[in-house]
Amino acid sequence: MPASPRRAAVIGGNRIPFARANRAYANATDLDMLTTTLDGLVARFGLAGERLGEVVAGAVLKHSRDFNLTREAVLGSRLAPATAAYDVQQACGTGLQATIAVANKIALGQIESGVAGGVDSASDAPIALNDDLRRVLVKLNAARSTTERLALVGQLRPGQIVPEIPRNAEPRTGLSMGEHAARTALEWGIGRTEQDELAARSHRNLAAAYDRGFFDDLLTPYLGLTRDDNLRPDSSADKLATLKPVFGKGPDATMTAGNSTPLTDGAALVLLGSDEWAAEHRLPVLAHVVDAETAAVDYVHGGGARGADHRHSTDGLLTAGVFAVPRLLERHGLSLQDFDLYEIHEAFASVVQVQRRAWEDARFCRERLGRDGALGAIDDGRLNVAGSSLAAGHPFAATGGRIVATLATLLRERADSEKTDQRGLISICAAGGQGVVAILETKA
Amino acid sequence: MAVTELHGAPSLGPLYASAAVGAVLPGRATTLPDTELVRRGVTVDPGHFADYARVCGFRVGAALPVTYPHLLTFGLQVVLMAGRSFPLPLPGLVHLANRITVHRAIAPSENLDVRVWAERFTAHPKGARVDLVGEVAASGEPVWEGRSTYLARGASAPGDPGGGSGDGDGGDEVAEPSEPAVPTGPASALWRLPGDLGRRYAAVSGDVNPIHLYPLTAKAMGFPRAIAHGMWTAARAVAALEGRLPDAFTYDVVFRKPLLLPSTAELVTARDDDGGWRVAVRGARDAERIHLVGHAGR
Numbered sequence: 240m241p242a243s244p245r246r247a248a249v250i251g252g253n254r255i256p257f258a259r260a261n262r263a264y265a266n267a268t269d270l271d272m273l274t275t276t277l278d279g280l281v282a283r284f285g286l287a288g289e290r291l292g293e294v295v296a297g298a299v300l301k302h303s304r305d306f307n308l309t310r311e312a313v314l315g316s317r318l319a320p321a322t323a324a325y326d327v328q329q330a331c332g333t334g335l336q337a338t339i340a341v342a343n344k345i346a347l348g349q350i351e352s353g354v355a356g357g358v359d360s361a362s363d364a365p366i367a368l369n370d371d372l373r374r375v376l377v378k379l380n381a382a383r384s385t386t387e388r389l390a391l392v393g394q395l396r397p398g399q400i401v402p403e404i405p406r407n408a409e410p411r412t413g414l415s416m417g418e419h420a421a422r423t424a425l426e427w428g429i430g431r432t433e434q435d436e437l438a439a440r441s442h443r444n445l446a447a448a449y450d451r452g453f454f455d456d457l458l459t460p461y462l463g464l465t466r467d468d469n470l471r472p473d474s475s476a477d478k479l480a481t482l483k484p485v486f487g488k489g490p491d492a493t494m495t496a497g498n499s500t501p502l503t504d505g506a507a508l509v510l511l512g513s514d515e516w517a518a519e520h521r522l523p524v525l526a527h528v529v530d531a532e533t534a535a536v537d538y539v540h541g542g543g544a545r546g547a548d549h550r551h552s553t554d555g556l557l558t559a560g561v562f563a564v565p566r567l568l569e570r571h572g573l574s575l576q577d578f579d580l581y582e583i584h585e586a587f588a589s590v591v592q593v594q595r596r597a598w599e600d601a602r603f604c605r606e607r608l609g610r611d612g613a614l615g616a617i618d619d620g621r622l623n624v625a626g627s628s629l630a631a632g633h634p635f636a637a638t639g640g641r642i643v644a645t646l647a648t649l650l651r652e653r654a655d656s657e658k659t660d661q662r663g664l665i666s667i668c669a670a671g672g673q674g675v676v677a678i679l680e681t682k683a
Numbered sequence: 684m685a686v687t688e689l690h691g692a693p694s695l696g697p698l699y700a701s702a703a704v705g706a707v708l709p710g711r712a713t714t715l716p717d718t719e720l721v722r723r724g725v726t727v728d729p730g731h732f733a734d735y736a737r738v739c740g741f742r743v744g745a746a747l748p749v750t751y752p753h754l755l756t757f758g759l760q761v762v763l764m765a766g767r768s769f770p771l772p773l774p775g776l777v778h779l780a781n782r783i784t785v786h787r788a789i790a791p792s793e794n795l796d797v798r799v800w801a802e803r804f805t806a807h808p809k810g811a812r813v814d815l816v817g818e819v820a821a822s823g824e825p826v827w828e829g830r831s832t833y834l835a836r837g838a839s840a841p842g843d844p845g846g847g848s849g850d851g852d853g854g855d856e857v858a859e860p861s862e863p864a865v866p867t868g869p870a871s872a873l874w875r876l877p878g879d880l881g882r883r884y885a886a887v888s889g890d891v892n893p894i895h896l897y898p899l900t901a902k903a904m905g906f907p908r909a910i911a912h913g914m915w916t917a918a919r920a921v922a923a924l925e926g927r928l929p930d931a932f933t934y935d936v937v938f939r940k941p942l943l944l945p946s947t948a949e950l951v952t953a954r955d956d957d958g959g960w961r962v963a964v965r966g967a968r969d970a971e972r973i974h975l976v977g978h979a980g981r
Contacts (some may be wrong), residue, residue: 411923413873422869540871540927540952540960553869 246527247342247511249679252356252644253280254507255461256468257632260361263464264504269298269305272461273312273358276506279459280354281317284510284522290319292350295337296508297327297357299635299670302365308358331586332533332669333357334507334639335677341511342528351516355643356508357636363504372399409556409670411539416556416670417587419538421487421494423555424589427596434498434588435479438629440619441585445626446472453625457644469501469632486587498588503632507640509647525647526663530570531677534563538672557590559674560666561597565608567676575614577662578678579653580621582646584638584667585628594666625649639667643679650681658683684800688721693758695889699773702765706772713841715813716768719800720759727751727791735887739915740922746788749934749979750918752795752827753783754888756817757914759799760831761889763815770804771813771835774892775904778913779812780832780937788930789819789826796820803832804840811840862937863978866953866961872923873967876911878945884915910941916975920962923950927960928979936977948974955980 255276258264264272273296281287296309305311310324329336334357341353368376375394382388407415414422424434448454449466458465474497484492486499510522517524541553560583568575575598583591597603598614605612625645628638642665650661661681668674705711732751733743741748764773789795796819803814812834819827881895893900894910901909917936921928942948947967952960959980966972 411872412870413875414870540924540954553871 244346245348245513246529246680247345248514248517248524249526249528249643249647250510250512250517250522250524251280251284252457252507252509252640252647253283253459254356254457254637254641254644255279255459255505256464256466257503257505257634257637257641258462258464258468259632260502260504262362263462263468264360265362267360267462267504268363269301269308269358269360269506270311270315272360272504272506273298273308273508274315275461276356276358276459276508277312277316277318277354280508280510282459283456284520286510287317288319290321292323292344292353293341294318294322294324294354295327295340296324296355296640297329297333297337297636298359299328299330299333299357300359300361300364301328328636329533329673329675330670331584331633331635331638332667332673332675333636334641335531335643335665335667335675336533336639338509338511338528338639338643339531339675339677342531345511345513346528348513352510352512354508354510356506356640357634357638358506359634359636360504361502361634367403369399369401369403371396375399409538412556414556415486417486417494417499419556420499420587420589421492423558423593424493424587425487425491426555427593429493429589429592429596431480431493432476433592434493435476435495437585437588437591438479438498439474439476441588441623441626441629442471442474443626444624445470445630448625453648457648467505467631469503470626470630474630494587494589498629500586500628500633503634505632505634505637507634507637507644509640509643523651525651526661526679526681529662529678529680530567531675532563532567532570533673533675534559534566535674536562536672554672555593556670556672557586557668557674558593558597559672560668560676561594561674562608563674563676564594564598564664564666565604565610565614567678568614571678573678575617578621578664579661580624580646580649580663581617582623582627582642582663582665583617584633584642584665585623586633586668588629590668591622639675642667643677646679647681650679654681654683684717684719686719686721688723689759689762690722692722692889693762695758695761696891698761698765699891702773705765705767706774710767711772712768712770714770715801715804716763716766718763718768719798720763721799722755722759722797725755725795725797727793727795729791731887732791738883738887739918741918742925745790746930747791748918749783749785749921749928749932750914752785752789752797752819753781753817753829753831753914755795755797755819756799756815756829758889759797760815760817763799763801764833769801770840771811771833771838775836777834777836778831778938779834780935781914781917782830782933782935784828784933786826786931789821793821795826796823806840807834810834810836811838813840863935863961863976865963865973865976866951868951868953870949870965870967871952872950874919874948874950874964876942876944876946876948878909880911880915880944881909884912888912888914890914906941907943909944911944911974913938913975916942916964917977920950920964920975920977921979924952924960924962924979929981932959932979932981934977934979936975938975939973942974957981
């Protein structure tokens with residue numbers, strides 16, 4: 240193994256416009272969307288018939304029949320059928336984690352090229368059989384005699400027809416992601432106005448990016464959509480301020496449908512490769528994957544993890560990025576301000592603000608992050624400058640691919656216009672108390 | 684103490700039924716039976732273990748859940764309590780508190796010897812209380828102990844009405860477990876408890892006490908709806924600490940207000956300085972409504 244592995248290049252990306260659940264993509268499956276997105280990528284970069292190193296993607300809401308979702312997408316695409324593929328799943332971290340997996344293999348020289356990303360459909364979500372019914376059916380399938388079968392049929396009950404309704408709840412806490420985030424927002428004192436302002440800025444930035452053609456090279460229209468249908472270019476903090484809170488209770492509740500992401504359908508992929516592979520294929524390099532870090536927090540019981548007298552009793556479900564980023568900075572001797580652009584996934588506006596607030600809190604940074612003082616602030620003008628999930632929507636596993644392709648393109652633009660090297664930071668929170676962060680760089 | 688050996692698990696439904704009839708007949712004993720019930724060579728049925736784990740939220744793993752051996756002792760407890768030689772009527776007995784100590788991880792494949800007896804029959808401000816003690820051994824080595832404290836409302840116990848230690852009913856001096864402080868703060872988990880939870884737990888535990896089964900049968904016993912089994916609540920709470928507890932520890936619970944079904948409840952956990960965990964189950968809407976307070980640790 241080389242002492243210092245080469246860095247994988249981000250060559251480009253492709254996604255379909257994201258659609259609010261049960262609208263434009265109501266009849267599309269994960270496999271439909273992933274295959275379409277992959278074919279769009281193949282077409283854009285002239286990869287038809289090519290055998291790539293591998294394709295890695297995943298879905299959070301996944302039917303059991305889709306156990307080999309990504310491989311099936313490859314087989315249905317214009318890529319050479321000899322392209323290997325596998326699925327990953329790390330909740331909303333899936334797309335970025337897939338990117339890291341492919342980038343690492345490229346860095347080690349195990350592969351020369353690869354595609355990473357994810358897809359999710361909240362419309363075509365799997366609904367499980369009632370668990371009692373499922374168990375009887377499983378036994379029925381295994382039964383060897385008629386007597387055995389009849390006895391099992393006798394266990395069937397009308398009530399078992401009621402399916403298991405999928406809940407957007409953490410298995411161990413029974414709380415939805417929004418309820419978790421509302422709790423964390425309250426602990427950190429994240430106000431309603433700052434959340435609404437962040438949401439309005441996301442819509443404004445995304446609309447501006449579309450208007451200037453930023454997504455022309457990043458998007459394939461699908462089923463009549465050419466833009467994300469959640470985007471409201473005329474959104475404003477004042478309008479958002481009129482919405483009623485949907486998460487949290489009482490007068491302290493701040494989280495609304497406007498400053499939270501809606502359930503969304505969509506897919507996004509990123510093309511990665513070695514510099515040599517890119518050059519051979521006459522493809523430009525947008526950025527390089529420098530390094531990545533994944534952190535996890537004890538959002539379940541937590542007790543005692545913090546300083547005994549600290550005001551927080553447990554870490555928030557979506558706060559692992561708070562811990563992942565300083566570990567990554569440490570490894571590279573960087574400060575939080577050594578970045579030109581930041582992409583912090585807007586699962587909820589409050590999630591972005593909690594991360595910023597934690598890094599600005601000197602006591603928290605000392606006690607929990609082992610730093611001498613605060614990591615400091617992030618400029619609004621450098622954060623999610625082409626919009627993010629609040630405006631685009633958030634098809635869970637697709638978000639990582641959208642963000643990597645967006646940031647790499649933005650860094651390339653800035654490097655070309657400012658003639659200076661550019662560096663960007665990504666932070667994506669995920670269910671299960673996890674957070675995935677990564678650094679991208681572009682040479683001028 | 685006379686030792687009576689049982690071969691096979693007792694069938695609890697008929698015992699409850701005969702105890703219900705016996706409860707209204709005169710001629711009940713006034714002291715605890717001087718009997719120890721024993722079952723030797725008990726094995727755990729893998730299917731039953733899995734069903735229990737599923738209902739209570741445990742993993743089907745390499746060790747029995749800390750509350751599982753209670754089921755092995757519970758059947759013997761009922762045999763003891765349903766008999767005419769037991770001084771308190773089984774129907775209407777209220778489970779006040781429970782203490783379990785597990786000395787090491789118990790594999791589901793082990794051969795277990797189970798002993799049960801009653802002791803500490805004493806007065807309680809609301810009636811009389813008694814402890815049913817269970818002990819589980821593997822190859823002669825005690826691996827698990829359980830002490831279930833029950834209250835018979837309005838009943839009287841011989842001896843000092845001020846309560847306190849045993850009074851010649853064969854009980855040892857046992858320190859009264861102090862009730863753990865109720866942990867407060869945000870909930871660790873929200874539980875949505877279905878209306879059939881009592882029937883589900885009854886099916887795996889054999890505890891077919893009518894107060895747990897249906898709204899109607901519970902009403903007949905003076906409850907507005909069916910109530911969750913105390914030992915289910917205790918099991919579910921300790922299951923939530925999966926991965927956080929050592930192999931050997933003591934789990935103390937005190938049962939407070941009945942947990943009506945269906946309902947939503949909250950689990951609250953707090954880590955103590957000594958590494959143990961305090962747990963509480965409280966109402967989701969009314970945090971003052973405490974159903975269970977417990978402590979798990981060394």
